[in-house]
Amino acid sequence: MPRRAVIISKLFKLCRQALSAKEPSDNDGAYVTTLSEPLIIPRSEHGISRAQFSPNALKVLYRLKDGGYDAYLVGGCVRDLLLGLEPKDFDVVTNATPEQVKKLFRNCRLIGRRFRLAHIVFGREIIEVATMRGHHEEQNTQKCNKSQASEHGQLLRDNVYGTIDEDAERRDFTINALYYCIKDYSIYDYANGVNAIKKRRVELIGDPETRYREDPVRMLRAIRFATKLDMTISPATAKPITQLADLLANIPPARLFEECLKLFLSGKAQENFSALRDFGLFKYLFPELDKILDANPGGLEEKFVTQMFVNTDARINNDKKVTPAFIFAALLWFPLLKRTEELMQREQLPHFEALASAMNQVLSESAQQVAVPKRFTLGARDIWHIQHRFDKRGGQRAYRLSQQPRFKAAYDFMLLLVDSGQDELKELCDWWTAYLNTDVNGQKMMVKSLGGNNRPRRRRSGGSRRRTNKPASE
Structure with missing residues (x-):
């Protein structure tokens, strides 16, 4: 390269460093840029110990280092440890390509098309290893470096590898651009992430509109990080969300299910639900429910969904199980009732047929936004069906219904309806509560006391039907 070109290149780099090294501004219109030179926090100052790491993550780090590659813990695990939280997983970044990682680990599998990743499997624990990402405009001619964007600016393929500096600039939020180096045990802070943690602010790296267009799911992640970490979304990061919310329509429904x-x-479902509604994102996940909520602000439907999320958070924070089938059954309940009523009026269908048809339609349409796996939609169907069988209690019906696998979830669903203001179900709900809290003899007495209205109809066998006498002439 000519000497003049080298000088110009160095001057350009110095100018870029000077511009990017400024402290992040608190102005509404400003956004955060990365630092060209990282802030290096030595082991003596950050207080993070290797004893806090997963032993399997340490195995991966050391084997990569011994193999001649750079290896860092990155993102959420470093952030959570600085916040005094226990990380749920440990992600590793390296300058080794996925194929090179696979050669080092027999328990490695490569996944992903949008960005190739290596998963190192240790029983139930998976350590995710990513190759450092680079800039698209600086792609080289190697076959492994491939990038493709949609007309909206969304990255469809992102297999562009680079240096750690470039990887830091490609991170989404400043609090995630933190790297723990296994060589010297220091933390490398490329985007003033430690400062953002101190201020408890969620800030995007780079121009927010561009970053959201690259990956619209970042709008959901901004909300989730803010509620999870008890932080606020910076004004510059929050400003474009409402305007760009419709970009979620370009995200595969299966990926939106995982984000949901x-x-x-997460134990913060109620706060996330409120934030999704405030930013106009909820309607791109559950459009029919969003319309119903808008039509009746503060009504039964909103109380029901809000109380469902409050109960969900309470169960999760008390280490109790929550099935996604229950959550999606609740989110689609009122769209289901609305569609059932429409089918009964428009097509003059009996209630049971209208309900069955409405279930198929609502689940099929919802899958266009959020692709809920069949194992959960089957559970939601069971919960819905049982709601219409609670009043049929005569004979052995009450006992048989109580033995159904989804009965407890369906019973909790009915309690939720009553708690949110559906008073016409209270007497039935009280009966079932008493039934479940008494012994077998008490249950039999309760069924007998119902009277004849709840007795099941006897089914006549084919041979017991009365035959009409045929005329003798025949």
């Missing part, structure tokens, strides 16, 4: 699980099974 993270939002609703």
Whole structure:
């Protein structure tokens, strides 16, 4: 390269360093840029110990280092340890390509098309290893470096590898651009992430609109991080969300299902639900329910969904199980009732046929936004069906119904309806509560006391039907 070009290149780099080294601004219109030179926090100052790491994560780090590669713990695990939280998983970043990682680990599998990743499997624990990402405009001619974007700016393929500096600039939030180096046990802070943690602010790296267009799921992640970490979303990061909310329509429904699980099974579901509604994101996940909520602000439907999320958070925070089938059954309940009523009026269908048809339609349409796996939609169907069988208690019906696998979830669903204001179900709900809290003899007496109205109809066998006498002439 000519000497003049080298000088110009160095001057450009110095200018870029000077511009990017400024402290992040608190102004509404400003956004955070990365630092060209990281802030290096030595082991003596950050207080994070290797004893806090997963032993399997340490195995991966050391084997990569011994194999001649750079290896860092990155993102959420470093952030959570600085916040005094226990990380749920440990992610590793390296300058080794996925294929090179696979050669080092027999228990490695490569996944992903949008960005190739290596999963190192240790029983139930998976350590995710990513290759450092680079900039798209600086792609080289190697076959492994491939990138593709949609007309909206969304990254469809992102297998562009680079240096740790470039990888830091490609991170989404400043609090995630933190790297723990296994060589010297220091933390490398590339985007003032430690400062953001101190201020308890969720800040995007780079121009927020561009970053959201690259990956619209970042709008959901911003909300989830803010509620999970008890932080606020910076004004510059929050400003474009409402305007760009419709970009979620370009995200595969299967990926949105995974994001919904993270939002609703984090112990902060009620706060996430409110934030999704405030930013206009909820309607791109559950459009029919969103319309119903808008039509009746503060009504039964809103109370029901809010109380469902409050109960979900309480169960999760008390280490109790929550099935996604229950959550999605609740989120689609009122769209189901609305569709059932429409089918009964428009097509003059009996209630049972209208309900069955409505279930198929509502679940099929919802899958266009959020692709709920069949194992959960089957559970939701069972919960819905049982709601219409609670009043049929005569004979052995009450006992048989109580033995159904989804009965407890369906019973909790009915309690939720009553708690949110559906008073016409209270007497039935009280009966079932008493039935479940008494012994077998007491249950039999309760069924007998119902009277004849709840007795099941006897089914006549084919041979017992009365035959009409045929005329003798025949």
